[in-house]
């Protein structure tokens with residue numbers, strides 16, 4: 519069971535390695551989600567209302583371990599109420615504490631990860647909680663049985679070694695140069711979807727801290743989200759991270775984020 523989605527803003531970017539700014543994202547993604555230039559329907563025919571999509575507001579910022587604990591406990595408390603956390607980052611460091619809570623409720627979890635970067639560094643610039651490291655921490659703790667990474671275009675030797683370290687078949691890296699539109703992640707059971715907006719091409723989502731040319735189109739990402747539940751998989755939680763409003767152009771990336779949030783919310787509702 520997925521549970522009703524609940525938005526949770528996480529204004530936290532202190533683990534960004536290159537450029538901060540993602541902490542300012544949650545209210546702008548929420549504003550795009552509700553924008554009157556569009557309507558409240560997901561493409562898949564589900565109307566999103568205040569009755570079926572909750573909103574837990576934004577977490578109060580804190581630092582380091584205190585913020586990780588605050589994130590984990592906020593997500594755990596939504597899950598305990600039968601809600602499915604739909605978190606608005608923040609940088610990608612938010613995903614590790616989120617997953618600590620989600621994995622307790624949903625063992626045998628698979629992660630669908632859209633990103634230009636594998637985020638598997640053992641440490642980055644001396645920081646083991648860097649936004650470049652969350653999936654190393656998640657797999658070390660056994661919080662997911664499978665990690666499928668899509669949109670990658672910055673894979674290096676260290677991260678390939680890291681992927682191998684977690685065992686055969688655990689990490690599946692699909693590099694952008696090998697992308698095919700009919701790619702099927704073959705997911706079943708509970709799935710957590712994490713969308714780093716830099717997985718999209720900067721032509722579609724310029725408002726990110728690390729622009730990497732050659733990424734996914736908005737359409738490809740939406741199609742992927744629509745296909746998640748097609749083979750017995752159901753979405754139990756999701757996040758949309760790394761929106762950096764200081765780098766955006768005319769709010770374009772906020773609207774992309776808002777649309778992705780709508781389609782994720784609808785997938786959660788469709789999954790029961």
Ligand SMILES: [Mn+2]
Nearest residue numbers: 634635714716
């Ligand atoms: Mn990234």
